[in-house]
Amino acid sequence: MSDYQQYVTEREKVDMLLEKGYEITKVIENLSGAFVDFLRLGGKEDEDYVQLHIQTADARKYFATKMLERQQS
Template structure:
């Protein structure tokens, strides 16, 4: 799978969570990628591993938008 295809796959997973009203509540990053902790207002939780640099930039933009919406 090309890097772009992997990014699109990771982006779709994250977009699916966001469309279901999940919020990013925690992030752990290292050289292998970013692990996101997501939480639904109903209490359900999920984790997502993002490996591509573009997906990591994308989640950062979503997180900034999420924080601005809450402010």
């Protein structure tokens, strides 16, 4: 898979979770990417918890931008 296609896939996953009402609660970055924890507010933690492994630099920028947009609104 090309880097661009991987970015598009990761971006779509982030968008899908945010549209379903999930919020980014934790980010851990290391040399292999970023592990982004999502939690649906008002739900049971064990049922509404998702972790994505974001590997592309563009997708890392994308979710960081989404975090900032949500903080400002």
